[in-house]
Amino acid sequence: MKTTERQTMYDLTSVLEFDALSEVRPGSSILISGPAMSGKERLAYDILADGLDKGDGAVVVTTGDGAGSVVEEFRSLVPDLDDSQLGVIDCRGEGGTDEEAIGNAHAHHVSSPGDLTGIGIGITKALEGLHNAGNEQGRLALVSLSTMLTYTDKKTVFKFCHVLSSRLDSAGYIGVFTIDSGAHDDQTLQVIKQAFDGMIDVRDAEGGGREARVLGLAGEPTDWQDI
Amino acid sequence: MSDSDLPVVLIVEDEPDVAETYKLWLQQEYEVRMAQNGDEGLEQLDADVDVVLLDRMMPGLSGDEVLERIRERDLGCRVAMVTAVEPDFDILEMGFDAYLSKPIRSEQLHETVDNLLDRSEYDSLLQEYYALVEKQATLEATKSSAELAESDQYDELTQRVVEMRDDLSETLGGIEDDSDFIATLRGLSDDEDN
Incomplete structure (x- = not known):
């Protein structure tokens, strides 16, 4: 990956305490993988909320929640949220726009999770909106790749991830993308992984609670740690 | 493939002077085809054409209509719209790959055509990369x-994946804006529909 001009690293350790996450290079794309109900989406949102706290912009590409409820969610995660720091691309292709809930956030509706061009246009508009609101850096979450994979084949999703990563790279953003590891065969997971710079694996711990490990961002894969 | 190995550019422009000027600028590096209106443009279009320069305001079929027909035919060519006014954001939603606003300078025209050709190269590299990864x-x-540790084939594949990834990063200049x-x-x- 090419390095961008601005070299401020992203520190994700207040969300997940791994040394490997203390200096994430701008332009990095990270896959968050784990079984259903293991808190992947929560983790992705926490990474964005942490960024908002630190003055980063946030862009959410959602296939499951409506734009209005995503904005509400971030208002509760970040009490003094400035709406203009948040962009949401709602790919459900249903429902009207909940203007009141969306407020000043940059919301864009796309007809389906398979409409990659529409998603790209939404992301472009969100990045532009955040840039105009004064954001020089930010974090993007795509929730979830598993839903996209039900609309489009893995080849297209792989390429989409690669192209989006390059766009994030030139914007100096980082991206986190969730995938349900139980919903796809091994080969599909292996292919999708290759489109990313690194991966955060989450799973339920044996004694209850959850644990995670980090692969591919800095040095060797980490051990599993409680989160 | 076309007769020459040069990339093929099709100019669809109703003003002969303007079209001739573009041709003069491009003919050293590209094989240039010319069409005076949309219908003629569609006739001249085949799988050899790499880039179409399409004037938006023409008598008969408009640039927008021609674009729509080009996309329907599913040819892999890139289309740059030539327009008299600076377009707003909708240009992307309309399906053009680039736009040029008149008056166009020679270097600007070259830059746009080169950029569109680079993008095609990025697409085919990405396709090749995917095949390896799969x-x-x-x-x-x-x-x-x-x-896997014993397999030479796997070892070789892994190396090629790494090389290919580097090649792709170098070609990334093509998708910065x-x-x-x-x-x-x-x-x-479009690929997926094929």
Whole structure:
């Protein structure tokens, strides 16, 4: 990956305490993988909320929640949220726009999770909106790749991830993308992984609670740690 | 393939002087075809054409209509719209890959055509990269780690994946701006329909 001009690293350790996450290079794309109900989406949102706290912009590409409820969610995660720091691309292709809930956030509706061009246009508009609101850096979450994979084949999703990563790279953003590891065969997971710079694996711990490990961002894969 | 090995540019422009000027600028580096209106443009269009320069305001079929027919025919060519006014954002949603606003300078025209050709190269590299990654993933999903460690084929594949990834990063210049980004994504959806 090419390095961008601005070299401020992203520190994700207040969300997940791994040394490997203390200096994430701008332009990095990270896959968050784990079984259903293991808190992947929560983790992705926490990474964005942490960024908002630190003055980063946030862009959410959602296939499951409506734009209005995503904005509400971030208002509760970040009490003094400035709406203009948040962009949401709602790919459900249903429902009207909940203007009141969306407020000043940059919301864009796309007809389906398979409409990659529409998603790209939404992301472009969100990045532009955040840039105009004064954001020089930010974090993007795509929730979830598993839903996209039900609309489009893995080849297209792989390429989409690669192209989006390059766009994030030139914007100096980082991206986190969730995938349900139980919903796809091994080969599909292996292919999708290759489109990313690194991966955060989450799973339920044996004694209850959850644990995670980090692969591919800095040095060797980490051990599993409680989160 | 066309007669020459040069990339093929099709100019669809109703003003002969303007069209001739573009041709003069481009003919050293590209094989140039000319059409005076939309219908003629569609006739001249075939799989050899790499880039179409399409004037938006023409008598008869408009540039927008020609674009729509080009996309329907599913040819892999890139289309740059030539317009008299600076377009707003909708240009991307309309399906053009780039735009040029008149008056156009020679270097600007070259830059746009080169950029569109680079993007095609990025697409085919990405396609090749995917094929390697898929092969690698199939081996990983079907063989044990001991078998993989022994396999020369896997070793070689892994190396090529790394090389290819570097090649792709170098070609990334092609998708730095918004219209490149959207056009590349549009290309992915088109591939899928084939």
